[in-house]
Amino acid sequence: MPEKQLMKGNEALAEAAIRAGLKGYFGYPITPQSELLEYLSRHLIDRGGEFIQAESEVAAINMVYGAAGCGKRVMTSTSSPGYSLMQEAISYIACGELPCLLVNVVRGGPGLGTIQPSQGDYFQAVKGGGHGDYRLIVLAPNSVQEMADFVFKGFDLADQYRNPVLILADGALGQMMEPVTFPDYNPEDNLVDHSDWATQGKPASRGPNVITTLHLEADKMEAVNLKLQEKYRTIMANEVMIESIQTEDADLVLVAYGLTSRIAHKAVELARNDGLKVGLLRPKTLFPFPSQHLAVLADQVTSMMVVEMSAGQMVEDVRLAVNGKVPVYFQGRMGGVIPQPDELLKRIHQVYSSSSTQVNS
Amino acid sequence: MEGVQCDYLSELDVVWDRSETLTEKPFHYCPGCGHSVMNRLLMEVVQELGIQDKTIGVAPVGCAVFMYHYMDIDMQEAAHGRASAVATGIKRILPDRFVFSYQGDGDLAAIGTAETIHTVNRGENIIMLFINNGIYGMTGGQMAPTTLKGSITSTTSSGREYDRHGYPLDITPLISQLPGASYVTRQSVDTAKAVRKTKKALTKAFQFHMNGGEGVCFLEIVSNCPSGWKMTPIESNEWLQDHVFNHYPLGDIKPFPK
């Protein structure tokens, strides 16, 4: 039986990456993710990987590009301003279909902002972020345990789809300590052979492997795009992950991911104590987004309420999925403020009564 | 040679041929451009040293962006300015491979200056090739960090002025100051003799890493851009000899460690 350890989210993520067979880490310090970089600086080299503290996030992500192009498991981690700096190369990585793991331990913005937790980078994470039509697979953990679990899942998905995977966490998940158990995972059993496309040195038996994202003729570039879109559709069909809490009989369903899903969960418990039929749907994958699940729920409930630490970003995707069938309310805090269960409960009571009057009238 | 239909040729000895490490794709470079010579030289050296299966190259954004079409080796195309970071990533993951980056002056000494300095400063075991033609060739002839005083470009229509545009950035001597640089040289490809010297320097650089040498081998090639300079190839080489080499003097700046 694997034993439980008490760890910070950032450190659990770093330890999981080593256990997942990490061969290269390239990063730059920024709060609130620095423990990740520090942990890997202490442990990765002794356990079979390369570590570089780069001169900038721009350099770090371009090192990831080069290293991922060799077909080995590599990653970087950063927080919001650093993630913004990486966008050009992430677009190249997505277009070049290079498998790798990215981590954004989000802090409050815009600008230099605050080191307090936030979910204000949702648009950037799931809609692209850099230039051109591309998508990352975006995983949203809500516990230290999932900070670890999603690393294994993330590397497996990255290898399977030849697509960069982003773990979208936040400062609180990175910093808080919780018990974590590492699964039995042997990287050797899960590695994918990338030698057919990766740049590893050209043997006489094959032509050169070239990683490029330049296709000057419009029809060739469109063909690249069509292939990417086809892959994204497969991912959307197969890889949605959700957690559903007391939605079966719910009139009102909260939708929240990451840290806010835990606060929303608490608010659901409080509301149930008050006799209100409230549930929670938590997307674990933000891309692919659980639009189907939400569309089905929309036929059952009288309203939904999205909770985010942002001005309202994921709420747009929920509204698209629900397509006007029921009202979708929003409750959010910004700038690093974490919403509290009692403020959610208050809003739940308001929404619940107004929705039921709507339905009754 | 494929495509050549003269029967009498078969009776003669082949004295010159395309390196096997070059693909059959014709170069897209303008006639007389130094990039052509450097692309060919690189592949000649890789072939002569027998390291085609162990060499991985990184192409820049600039006129040499398509060099992977011509080189029959595994290659990656980097974002503008980031070739040395990409090469770092490759070399750290595959330390027994020989990795080179190839960049123009805008790529290496403007947008990628930080990556250039820090790749050298870490002493990565790679070869960095720097093609200094004093202009942004690919984007149509704008001022480069290395453009000399008075030079007319599409963004310095009355010539580069120091007080307005700053000074030509002479980055190679700066690079040579860094302990991570093991070999720093400045060469050219404007004459047959210069080409031979450059080839020798390049060969020594690869051999240095093949023999376990550590640190960056940095080779600047002071080159031409006939199209951007609006000169014939011959005029552009004469211009190099008469006006450019005195500003960027040729020769070894930091010899190999003893």
Ligand SMILES: Cc1ncc(C[n+]2csc(CCOP(=O)(O)OP(=O)(O)O)c2C)c(N)n1
């Ligand atoms: C981020 C980014 N900025 C600008 C460009 C446009 N661009 C392409 S090549 C180039 C300059 C190339 O000049 P140089 O590096 O000197 O190489 P040369 O073409 O002269 O060989 C620029 C500015 C780009 N591709 N990407």
Ligand code: SF4
């Ligand atoms: S534009 Fe200049 S640098 Fe580019 S290929 Fe032509 S001559 Fe060479």
